[in-house]
Amino acid sequence: MSLKNIVEQLNLFKQCKKYNLPLWQCPQFLFLFLGIFIIASILIIYAIGVKYINEPEVVALITLLVAIFLIVLDALITRSFERLAEASRMKSEFIKIVSHQLRTPLTNFKWTLESLLSQKENLISEKYFEYFKILKENSERMENLMKDLLVVAQIETEGFFIKKEEFSLEELTKEVIKEFECLAKKFGVEIKYYFQENLPKVLADKKQIKEVVKNLLDNAIRYNRENGKVEIKIEKKPKYLYFEIKDTGVGIPKDDQKYIFQKFFRSANIMRYQTQGTGLGLYIAKKIVEKSGGKIGFKSQENKGSTFYFTLPLSKNFRFL
Amino acid sequence: MKKILFIEDERGLQNALGDLLKKEGFEVISAFDGKTGLELAKEKKPDLILLDLILPKLPGFEVLRELKKEKETKNIPVIILTNLEEISEVNKALELGATTYLVKAQYTMEEVVERIKKIF
Numbered sequence: 001m002s003l004k005n006i007v008e009q010l011n012l013f014k015q016c017k018k019y020n021l022p023l024w025q026c027p028q029f030l031f032l033f034l035g036i037f038i039i040a041s042i043l044i045i046y047a048i049g050v051k052y053i054n055e056p057e058v059v060a061l062i063t064l065l066v067a068i069f070l071i072v073l074d075a076l077i078t079r080s081f082e083r084l085a086e087a088s089r090m091k092s093e094f095i096k097i098v099s100h101q102l103r104t105p106l107t108n109f110k111w112t113l114e115s116l117l118s119q120k121e122n123l124i125s126e127k128y129f130e131y132f133k134i135l136k137e138n139s140e141r142m143e144n145l146m147k148d149l150l151v152v153a154q155i156e157t158e159g160f161f162i163k164k165e166e167f168s169l170e171e172l173t174k175e176v177i178k179e180f181e182c183l184a185k186k187f188g189v190e191i192k193y194y195f196q197e198n199l200p201k202v203l204a205d206k207k208q209i210k211e212v213v214k215n216l217l218d219n220a221i222r223y224n225r226e227n228g229k230v231e232i233k234i235e236k237k238p239k240y241l242y243f244e245i246k247d248t249g250v251g252i253p254k255d256d257q258k259y260i261f262q263k264f265f266r267s268a269n270i271m272r273y274q275t276q277g278t279g280l281g282l283y284i285a286k287k288i289v290e291k292s293g294g295k296i297g298f299k300s301q302e303n304k305g306s307t308f309y310f311t312l313p314l315s316k317n318f319r320f321l
Numbered sequence: 322m323k324k325i326l327f328i329e330d331e332r333g334l335q336n337a338l339g340d341l342l343k344k345e346g347f348e349v350i351s352a353f354d355g356k357t358g359l360e361l362a363k364e365k366k367p368d369l370i371l372l373d374l375i376l377p378k379l380p381g382f383e384v385l386r387e388l389k390k391e392k393e394t395k396n397i398p399v400i401i402l403t404n405l406e407e408i409s410e411v412n413k414a415l416e417l418g419a420t421t422y423l424v425k426a427q428y429t430m431e432e433v434v435e436r437i438k439k440i441f
Contacts, residue, residue, distance in 0.1 A: 112336070
């Protein structure tokens with residue numbers, strides 16, 4: 001029992017360290033302190049009350065002092081929460097400003113490159129054309145990072161909205177597969193899909209879910225082997241649609257599995273396969289799916305492959321078919 | 322030939338998009354700050370105004386407000402061309418009378434030109 005207490009305490013200190021706050025400003029510690037203080041003061045007041053039972057004024061005074069102390073403690077706790085909320089707000093504000101400021105030079109890049117590349121026939125030799133293509137690709141990478149950061153900031157400040165509409169998940173998936181044909185060919189990966197017949201429509205944000213599917217397919221292709229396979233399945237379950245994507249890739253090491261949906265997490269073996277990733281894709285995918293009323297998860301075995309899946313609620317009209 | 326007033330403080334964007342618009346047969350008038358933009362709008366009476374929101378001397382929203390107040394400019398279609406993305410800003414611009422709101426970073430120049438042609 002005492003070992004457990006010690007472990008709990010250690011966690012508390014770790015928590016407060018995470019916030020970069022001194023102990024007396026850390027909400028968890030203050031709560032614990034408050035709890036202990038309340039219990040102690042009840043006992044003390046009882047003891048004093050029993051002793052001075054003939055002098056109620058003394059008991060009343062002590063009770064008053066205790067109450068004042070509790071109020072001060074409460075104020076401290078509230079202040080510490082305010083500080084945390086403010087820090088979170090400032091972080092989102094910062095992301096917003098930085099991403100806007102970075103978008104401006106990025107747009108300059110993008111449009112100037114567009115001008116240059118459109119003049120290929122007249123002015124640019126093959127060699128320079130290749131260099132410009134690399135510049136264009138890299139400005140696109142920066143743009144994608146910017147976009148992801150903005151989505152993350154929105155998610156964290158609850159400014160993230162899901163617009164629900166009915167759409168066909170299999171049609172959307174086919175579109176995405178088509179978009180990734182080039183990439184799949186480049187990595188030597190074959191994409192197969194099996195969709196059940198007469199699938200009902202789902203009710204979710206089409207644009208956001210497209211991002212989720214794109215992210216999962218991108219991972220399945222990039223972390224795959226040469227001549228590997230990607231299999232996509234969509235099935236109807238009683239209250240939802242089930243989407244599964246299986247790859248014959250490198251899999252996720254067991255130790256990393258619990259961190260997979262965390263922000264900025266990049267597994268150690270990943271750097272070999274996808275140096276471009278931001279570590280935000282799955283975090284965003286999880287938030288989108290959960291906000292849409294679905295669940296997301298995966299099964300993975302190192303060196304064998306991974307299977308990612310998510311579910312989406314059916315559109316009301318189809319619920320009882 | 323249709324006249325387009327391009328109010329944007331970034332020289333790189335003025336060059337790139339300006340060149341493309343000229344190639345597509347439009348006459349392009351450039352303004353690098355909000356105050357000049359407003360003056361040129363009243364003076365030259367363009368057929369379309371491309372308006373950035375973050376501008377020196379007079380911010381984009383103020384320019385838009387003035388444009389829609391003055392009799393001589395209030396019927397000129399205005400396309401907001403900016404990198405600000407907040408829903409609140411989009412709504413504000415549309416309420417003030419902007420025709421379209423485009424986030425620069427999300428479009429290629431070709432796509433912007435398509436939208437412009439659609440207005441005419």
